[in-house]
Amino acid sequence: MQTHTAKRVEIVIEAPLERRLTDALVKAGVTGFTILPVLGGSGRSGQWSREGQIGRASGMVAVICLIRPERLDDLLASAFEVVERHIGVVSITDCKVLRAERF
Amino acid sequence: MQTHTAKRVEIVIEAPLERRLTDALVKAGVTGFTILPVLGGSGRSGQWSREGQIGRASGMVAVICLIRPERLDDLLASAFEVVERHIGVVSITDCKVLRAERF
């Protein structure tokens, strides 16, 4: 099967920032992403879990972007602007994708 | 800790296709996979989010398969048959796994 080199970026970010992040991605020309729910986690700002949440204040989501390697820097720059002042993490993995025309 | 080389395949696919995909995987001898819920996303067919869904028509799920490298092509071929005509993406990453006898 024909595969193509790409990058997989995974951003864990606070739920109230979700729309700001996806807006920033779209503005940077990144129109492909998938958002996963997050049940809980732990980091420098302590441990939290979705049970014990009223409202969406401190919940988080994971945003996954598959992107051509040459566009990675644009994506990171625009994502970083949103993530910068907030809690959350960004990781990047090398990957292969099918159907390169989609990215 | 003893680790073993494997591939991690991540398939984001429409929810109504889920059973067809897992059936195809099982038929191709892939009996290990994990299914994650998806909250929303964006791609060539536009942006969508789970709020705003009645029924499961346009929701999506993410299917993750860890598999021995030599079995990757079988998996991709059988997955591709289901994904081909549909929206969604497939990515493949190199990884290591514990307890190789499980794969």
Added chain:
Amino acid sequence: MQTHTAKRVEIVIEAPLERRLTDALVKAGVTGFTILPVLGGSGRSGQWSREGQIGRASGMVAVICLIRPERLDDLLASAFEVVERHIGVVSITDCKVLRAERF
């Protein structure tokens, strides 16, 4: 954008074990992780899905840890102790992260 080498560990484990796993991680000094819900899956112990669950007996969760490469072995050792007797899988991927000071 400045990135740093790290490892991404993904552990799929039974929900009743979640607290035991995260406690073990914290004891091993791993204080950063994210927990994702799992809808269903298939493995050596058969296929299951969240519909059809009363209570959390046989549900699963996915725990994702980003960690400095040199701390990987500690993490795996402590995670393995919890996972060992149970169903579930562990995979490790090379990745890059932003903001290394967080890991």
Added chain:
Amino acid sequence: MNDILSLAADNLLSPIILSFVLGLAAALGRSDLMVPEAAAKAMSIYLLFAIGFKGGASVADHGLDAKLALAILAGVILSFGLPFIAFAMLRVMTGLSRTDAAAVAAHYGSISIVTFVTATSVLGGRGIEAEGYMVAVAAAMEAPAILSALWIMARGGSGKMEPGLLREILLNGSIVLLVGSFFIGGLTGAEGLAKIESFIVSPFQGVLCLFLLDMGLVAGRGLRGARSAGLGIGAIGFGVAMPVVGSLAGLALGMLIGLSTGGVALMMVLSASASYIAVPAAMRVALPEANPSVYLTLSLGVTFPFNLVVGIPLYVAVAQMMAGG
């Protein structure tokens, strides 16, 4: 005419419709108000169970009407037939591709159970009785339209019937629940109804309010998506004209088999309404090339609100004029 307007005004000022309007406005104003998916599904299970049960209990009460089989047959014919009319109208009125037009057509042959439930609520509020078995007719009308759409596509050489799809459609959750609770209501009758009345009768209208609030939110988001779906004035026109055409077909058959005034009104509502649960899911499997935002926007964003706000009072008034009562 005056009558229709006053009925419409009456309808507009009910908590049910205003809740829908609130949801619509919130979505159009981009409020973050949202009903959790699980709660919306739970409410739809409640509504289906309650409406099915009450239908069955009413049949048990009034005895089995000889017209039941005729009414179901009429429903099946409408569900099979309306997609052809819809497809023809779409090809004339819009520039939609053959595939998109076929997919949209399937939605209009099938039904929207929430529109049906709202209509029974309106009838109840006016004291107009309807045959209890109309819920069975509703269930019977869900699926046939899908086959018509696939047949339209098959003539054009595409749209294959995936193995298992037919079983999936016929045993889809809402059909099973509607038919199942209809049987439970029929078997346990008035006595069974008495046991669970304070669950399925008294709070019914209130639950419907919250459910329609959510439907308003969903429809509003659909309307906001209408622009990006690039729906022209022709498509929007279809979304308003088709329910009227459908209701007339329903009127004709309903009168032909001699249903009561309420029954005729419900037959009109079923024919006029468009699916947005069962059929979209089936289309993703059977016609994946069809664009979901086209059919979801038309069904949920245009026809559903039209029926709720304008259609139902209109159909009820017409049924009253034609069938008396």
Added chain:
Amino acid sequence: MNDILSLAADNLLSPIILSFVLGLAAALGRSDLMVPEAAAKAMSIYLLFAIGFKGGASVADHGLDAKLALAILAGVILSFGLPFIAFAMLRVMTGLSRTDAAAVAAHYGSISIVTFVTATSVLGGRGIEAEGYMVAVAAAMEAPAILSALWIMARGGSGKMEPGLLREILLNGSIVLLVGSFFIGGLTGAEGLAKIESFIVSPFQGVLCLFLLDMGLVAGRGLRGARSAGLGIGAIGFGVAMPVVGSLAGLALGMLIGLSTGGVALMMVLSASASYIAVPAAMRVALPEANPSVYLTLSLGVTFPFNLVVGIPLYVAVAQMMAGG
């Protein structure tokens, strides 16, 4: 005998049981009907809260019965003791491994609160009173059986008591909610009940219908899994025989301490029922080598439906014969 049959027929034709059958049929027919997990959990919280509160309010009303302590003691003894009987039966009747047999045994010493709730509903429908504190007995019976199973395994050299597991079992959500709402009901009494009656009394049976619809779906999927779990005829036989054996033990102790007819019936139901929430979760931690599909299939797929459809009317009839009423 005639009486039992007519009671059973009566029971079968209630909306509650028919809802369960509908769910069962839908799952066996592989319909995609499903109740969202969150809704199912919300309903179980509602049922636990309502049943606990009503029990407490009834105790407040009737004064504290001297038999309360005795009844709880009897429950604890049953919960500790039944796993040994179950284990012995399993070793004789089936080829299950020691570990699987111990895990299954734990389930049958513990209880199913839904079976209990359904039984109180059936008793209520027949106008048979029961002691309000039976919900406290139910709570007391949840956990001891787990310790018996671990003790059986420990004799064989495995099955260690994880640190924290005991606290986890005793403070498990359903025990806390049941006991807590029992106290709330007891403290606020008739006055408190009056305030929330239209929430926890009137719609109770209706909510139970929807909950049992979901239980039917779950049990049906469990039954479909029974084949793949490779359960033989011996295991299935155990799933039917054990509740009857358990109910007789419950009958004996219930009569011994002189409970009312309703109380004896509920003691039989508690002894006959098998856990499918608390115990499976504990087993995953304490006996991970035990195969969950074995114990879930037996408890949910065989014993639960058996008790619901055949067992409850049988136990009630026997209690009436033995304890009068």
Added chain:
Amino acid sequence: MNDILSLAADNLLSPIILSFVLGLAAALGRSDLMVPEAAAKAMSIYLLFAIGFKGGASVADHGLDAKLALAILAGVILSFGLPFIAFAMLRVMTGLSRTDAAAVAAHYGSISIVTFVTATSVLGGRGIEAEGYMVAVAAAMEAPAILSALWIMARGGSGKMEPGLLREILLNGSIVLLVGSFFIGGLTGAEGLAKIESFIVSPFQGVLCLFLLDMGLVAGRGLRGARSAGLGIGAIGFGVAMPVVGSLAGLALGMLIGLSTGGVALMMVLSASASYIAVPAAMRVALPEANPSVYLTLSLGVTFPFNLVVGIPLYVAVAQMMAGG
């Protein structure tokens, strides 16, 4: 004084407060009892819809009071003003950073709708009437406090007003739902209320019990987190003193504009209560450097339980003393 104590004792023994205490105890005891997120959200939608609707219907019933505008104005002034008092108190009583103090202050200017709902329930139970439009006042008080906090930060050079944030705050789900259902209730009046009464009136107290059970769980987890958040005695003291200070401000303005006894009590409750939904979410966007565990612990873990258990009966008693009734 005696009166206040007996009122407080009365309040303590209601199912509502005891449900909260049960949740609190379960969380502190680390039970795994939990209410699914979707169910908690669904209940809060129900409560907002019901309280808004009933407020609107009551306004429709009693005619539009000339004081409505005054009351809303008073609410807005309180919401704008209280954060400055809170900020000053925090700088004196605690060692919190400027940012954390500003974020906390925003919460205390805004309101907790559940505290408000509980208070209306308590008033209802005592037969004390209140102006229906107090729900509109509640809605008006949600947002202004956020602006005050941002203004405090802006003076210090940080805390920028993100584009779109203001619209987000004003159109936040709970404001839209509260105001929207208030209008629906106002438009459909007594007739509309009659239609959905058995949904939004009868089961209201019961739903509130389950909701407060969940709030107890959440607050208890918050309290357990209080240690890790490192909140000192000064901060805890603020969490108890500030609601009392706020309630006095509410008392003054409520009496000034001549509200009824119930209205004064509700104005006190609104001023005394602290937000834990809308404001935390806004703070994560506007003041991300502020530590969420500080403001969530104070608002949910300290002030909310204080108001529920001690505050409400106190404010009601004071309002009765000052405004008569």
